[in-house]
Amino acid sequence: MKKQEKTKSDRPVENEGCITVANGSEQKHYEDILADVCLLHSILDQTMEGVVVCDVSGKIVRASKTAHLLCGGDPVSKVFEEAFPLQIKTGKKEHTNFRIEDVLNCKIIQGAEVSLAYSFGDRSNDTKVFHMLMNASPLLNAEKSVVGGIVILSDVTEQKRVKRRKDILYTITHILAESTTFKEGAPEILRGLCECLEWDVGVLWTAERKTGTLHCSDLWHKPSVEIPEFEALTRQITFSPQVGLPGSVYADKAPLWITNAVSDANFPRAAVAAKEKLHGAFGFPILTGNTIFGVIELFSREIQPADDDLLTLMASIGEQIGQFIKRKQSEEALIHRIDFEKTVASISSRFVVFSDFNSAVFKSLADAGRLCDAGRAYLFQFRDNGAFMDNSNEWHADAVTPEIQHLQNLPTAMFPWLMKNLQAGNVIHIPDVSQMPAEAAFEKQEFEKRDIKATLILPVHAEKELIGFVGFDSVVAIDPWHEEDIALLHITAEIIGNAAARKHSEALITYMAYHDTLTGLPNRNLFHDRLKVALVHAQRHKRMVAVMIIDLDQFKTVNDVLGHHIGDLLLKEIAARLTHCVRKGDTIARTGGDEFTIILPDLIHALNTIIVASKIIDALNQTFRLEGHEIHTTSSIGISLYPLDAESPEDLVKKADIAMYLSKARGKNTYRFYRSEMNNVKK
Incomplete structure (x- = not known):
């Protein structure tokens, strides 16, 4: 009887996790299945890929250990899109949401670029982005019916990071190598960074050493990106330390990331950025040691999660650019020093023997003006015992309007502040005409009438007598001159003064040779x-x-x-x-x-x-x-x-x-x- 019951049992029975079979052939079949299942688990545990298996409803039934790490937990039993909100790249910058439904409908995907972003903290910056290659296909049974889908994710984040680093370093190094000055290379640097990172706008902020503020000196954007209001505002605004993204980077001398500039409390251009759809932003300092030259900021039309690795790379790029600027400044200083000495020698030799005083003065003013990047350089001479003055000589840059015709027969009494300083022997250095003192109101008005932004005026003496003054105007920038420039202009004024004294002496000798000393009549x-x-x-x-x-x-x-x-x-x-x-x-x-x-x-x-x-x-x-x-x-x-x-x-x-x-x-x-x-x- 017992034997008969045993032979009747021809189906497997689950008993406390074990599988029993009624006969030997079926037992072998299930042993093979069990071996296959164990092999699958072993493969999923050991593979470096993120392997995810879904059933026909899109729920995850199996996942490799790497897949667990990618989603930060156990994805089994979750809908695929909930566990893996993948963004699949469809164009250069276009992305769309990946749907497992497409795979279950027999769509096969091979080598697609996808990204996976996870927030792991309370802050908007606490986001990690994975870059991966994806292969996906449906699972079919013996009857060729879809019973599920499999997705394999290969993490290429590190490879992409290395490639991005190489591309950026090569681009910036190449641009700097081809540039003679930073000003020349700046637009290309902004363009190169934006293209390498696939961002939309780049802005260069230059630090004003006197005021400690930042002003926009260059801006680049993709031709397809239209930001007229943002560009206009950026070009006219200035930032103090700690104000806005540039000011914060400048004050801290460290890079800074803003996931969405539109909602950032310390972003004064937020309203315009929102209107023209600029969201993600970051900035980094251009510096070497403790010397900061400026700030570069980049903008994206997408909300961008923070990328600490990119900030570290940009900090390194900022130092590379800073070292380039410092090296170029040293080279320019040396060249400027050589040019300075040549100019002084040229001006000095020009007045050793001269037949035409006015020609010698003009050439000397031109030499000094060009070297110091002045817009105008001129000589005023007093007459009638200092009651009147005339602009006797003037040099001006190509794009600057000459003023000599309008500056004749001027009563010196109209310029009390100027005359007081000249008579005291002072060098009058006005780095910013708009900030001139109240007692110089008339002089300020006259300077502004001629679009002068900054000026440098030096008295000219002939044998200790004030005979006029040399002036150098900037019509482009405030505070354009350094100590060496002032020294050169001082030397120029002194040489012209000595030449004028000699000319006066020679004229007096000539006059005395042909005139009666008592009556002044010809002799x-x-x-x-x-x-x-x-x-x-x-x-x-x-x-x-x-x-x-x-x-x-x-x-x-x-x-x-x-x-x-x-x-x-x-x-x-x-x-x-x-x-x-x-x-x-x-x-x-x-x-x-x-x-x-x-x-x-x-x-x-x-x-x-x-x-x-x-x-x-x-x-x-x-x-x-x-x-x-x-x-x-x-x-x-x-x-x-x-x-x-x-x-x-x-x-x-x-x-x-x-x-x-x-x-x-x-x-x-x-x-x-x-x-x-x-x-x-x-x-």
């Missing part, structure tokens, strides 16, 4: 030079020239009775009266103690000389009042005519002298021509 040398010129002109144009020699009657008595001081005063007063008796083109010279000589060129008729001679006699007959003395004097005048009397300068003077003695012989206080027939002409 015998200048008289003979001008007479030669007058005769050449008269010969060419068939005109006449008259030479008049005037001798004061009894001048010796004045000297003997009243002294040489009164005699000198009388001579000066006579010179002044004679000047009013002739034309501008005529020459009056003092050729002896009490002897004056006059050239009357370009005469049409000889009788014109009678008018002049009569004026002189009448003028000198008037009483002279000098220091309480009333002096009466007369004069004797002799006249010779070219070409009637002589054709050479010497003969004309000799015959005029003879005629003068004829006047004295005839009773003085009169005039005589060398030709006797001319004396019969009625006055």
Whole structure:
């Protein structure tokens, strides 16, 4: 009976986790299944891939250990999309949600790029992103019916991170190697970073060393991204330390990530960013050691979970760029120093021997202006005992409007603050015209009228006398000059001052060589030079020239009775009266103690000389009042005519002298021509 019951039992029975079978063949079949199940579990436990098996409803029935790690827990019995919210890449930046339903509907996926983001904390930044390759296909039974699906995920996060690092380092290194200056390479750096990271906008903020603020010096965005309001606001706004993303990076000298700038409390551009759909953002400092040069910030149109590895990489990139800037600054400083010394030598040598002072000044202003990146460089000179000033020389950059025509005949009293500082010998350095003191209100107004942002003005002295000033204007930036620039401009002003003093001395020596020191009239040398010129002109144009020699009657008595001081005063007063008796083109010279000589060129008729001679006699007959003395004097005048009397300068003077003695012989206080027939002409 027992044997019969045992043989009737032909189906497997589960008993406390064990499987029993009624006969040997079925037992072997189930042993094989059990072996396959154990092998599957072993494979799932040991594989490095994330393997997930789902049933026909999309619920997970099996998952490898790697799959458990990817989702941060046990995914079994969960719907696939709940455990693995995959984003499958469909374009360069486009992604869509992966659905297990597509696989269960017999869609096969091979080598698709997917990303998996998990939040593991309370903060929005507490997010980890996995980058993977996915293969997925349906599971079929013997009848070719779908009984489930299998998804295999290969984590390529590290490979992608390494590739991204290599791409960025190569791009930045290549750009820096090809750039002569950071300013030249900055746009390419922004473009390169955005393209490597697949972000949309890059902004460079430059640190102002004086104010400690940041201003936008460059901005790049993808051609397909339109952000006109955000760009306009970014280019005009400035950031102080701790304000906004750039200010926070600048203050902390460390990179910073913002998952969504639109909702960030310390992002002043949030409203415009929201309007133009900019969300993810991060910034990193450009620095070397403790010196920070600026900040780079990047923006994405997607909300971006924090990426600590990327921030670390960007910090390294910032240091690489900072070292490049420092090296270029050292190179530029050396080049600038060499150019500085060359410019000083050029300016100095230019004034060692110069025939054209104005040309030498212009070239020197141009050299100094170009080296210091000035918009204008100019020289003002004072005249009329400092009452007026004129812009006598000006150099200007190509795109800058010249002002020299509008800066003539200016009363110095209009510029009290400027004149006070110049007279005190101060170097006037105005790094920002908009911040000039209240007492310089008029000067500020004049500077702003000419679009001057910053200016540097240095007094010019000639033998300790203030004769003018040299100025250098910036019409582009505030505070553009360094100490070396100021030193160069100081040297330029000093050289020009010394040259002006020498020019003045040479002019004085020349003047003294050709002028009488007492009366300021031309002396015998200048008289003979001008007479030669007058005769050449008269010969060419068939005109006449008259030479008049005037001798004061009894001048010796004045000297003997009243002294040489009164005699000198009388001579000066006579010179002044004679000047009013002739034309501008005529020459009056003092050729002896009490002897004056006059050239009357370009005469049409000889009788014109009678008018002049009569004026002189009448003028000198008037009483002279000098220091309480009333002096009466007369004069004797002799006249010779070219070409009637002589054709050479010497003969004309000799015959005029003879005629003068004829006047004295005839009773003085009169005039005589060398030709006797001319004396019969009625006055």
